[in-house]
Amino acid sequence: LGAATWAGPALAQEEALEPNSLEEIRGYNNFYEFGYDKGDPARHADAMATEPWTIKVDGLVDRPGDYPLADLLAGLEAEERIYRLRCVEGWSMVIPWNGVELADVLDKAGVRPEARFVAFETTVQPEVMPGVQARVLDFPYVEGLRLDEARHPLTILATGLYGEPLAKQNGAPVRLVVPWKYGFKSIKSIVRISLVEEQPPATWNLTNPSEYGFYSNVNPEVDHPRWSQATERRIGGGLFSSRQPTLMFNGYAEVAPLYEGMDLRENF
Template sequence: MLINKPPGIRPSEITPESVFRNRRQLLRAAGLGGAGLLLGTGCSAEESEASGALKSLDVVKGSSFSTDEPMTDYEDITSYNNFYEFGLDKSDPARLSGDFKPRPWSVEIAGEAAKTGVFDLDDIIGPHPIEERIYRLRCVEAWSMVVPWNGIPLGDIIKRFEPTSRAKYVAFETVVRPSEMPGQRRGVLDFPYVEGLTMAEAMHPLTLLAVGLYGRELPNQNGAPLRLVVPWKYGFKSIKSIVKISFTETEPPTTWSLSAPREYGFYANVNPEVDHPRWSQAKERAIGGGVFSPKKPTLMFNGYAEQVASLYEGLDLRKNF
């Protein structure tokens, strides 16, 4: 069940790095003088400045799990973020994460596993090839993106730590550094941010531990240096800047369900039929679509039903939202 290859999704057509351009920058540049564009390298000054310090990654492309939908612009992915550790406004993480130091970084592996302890990030990801996975991202706030993540299937990493038969869940924890993360100085959420998956969800080949996007290391605002990506769940499940992964026997607490249990559950699977108590989840606004593009329908499990629906057979998704 876990290793079946999804039919129907074609290998993605990869946009070369030189074409990672931003629509709005394009328009602006066109307004200033379109000729320059044709001659240019395609990497605008603004973008190279924003991502210039981030190391390029050696990435294996062409995953059959990737979507061939058009990718959201790099600038939008890195300037429109929910990352309350840096502030509540979506522009805050990009503006206020400059002091954050994602290196050196270590991750504690704990709980029901044969190999536990504190490991350097390089030791955790080093043995694995970094794959590109172009995934849809659906936020619980009814907007969406298509992001070319770079990472390692979480299951491949988990296996190395040899979880025991008592490991039924995997719990994750974000770093707490109020001096570098201004949002943590305000008590809006109880930090550290915590998240969790069932073991089957964690081992699913779609589930990714990401270290980069668009072929470069993750920017701070996107959860540097290590974050989870679970494409069939609402974005808040994909916890950022992970410092601890533990294997547990019981369902671990998760930040948003602790904060507002009526509105956010443990599973948080994308589901157009189960509305948020305050707004509809039937449609989503694609970021980068512009003012006049209508919302598009949200798909069950964010379009990954074929791969993941079997994980939830017999589960009442209305109760387990």
């Protein structure tokens, strides 16, 4: 059940996506809790405790509570989704995720009609997280989506890739994947999911609001103040790899209706 068949129409006339190697996906990461060097997460994340894993689901839901991860996933079959991942820094990968649709998980808790946004939070384990100790950012890392974005069938909670459980530096045991947004929206190692009425805070947006918007949709026409977003470099091409054009919504044009009538330059 690959994404290629499932997302067929949108991807039909495109290159077949060739996933990056496991070494690349596990060796080149942004997970600032473990430091800001791309190799830091692979160096330090092993010490993070991921078992048992409980996710607090609260806010505007019918059945709030501390859910063991297995309960949230029970009855849902993980499927493979081969997605592009575009980092705001101008590089990209292709990753064969295994996961479930976030909408199905939200339904388990029962979303109340007043809910308009979903807020997420990453675990904080200061004693094993050098980046938390160094206060690289204001932790815990938080992110958010509008409810319709969260319920979109492309949005998944990933628990593995290449058929293996997620490596800790990739956000074990469970992380968000929103393929049409810059990578930092896809929050890792989630310990809390809250349904809320108001737009929730998002770490990079709080850190530097002029550089990182709440929406952070991949958009080649809206530059980051410090670098262009028109092109990207696919990881794995070596010293002479050439840049390729970045696609609107990272190539997932089917999400465009979510933003109908919105000025995407204003709501970047």
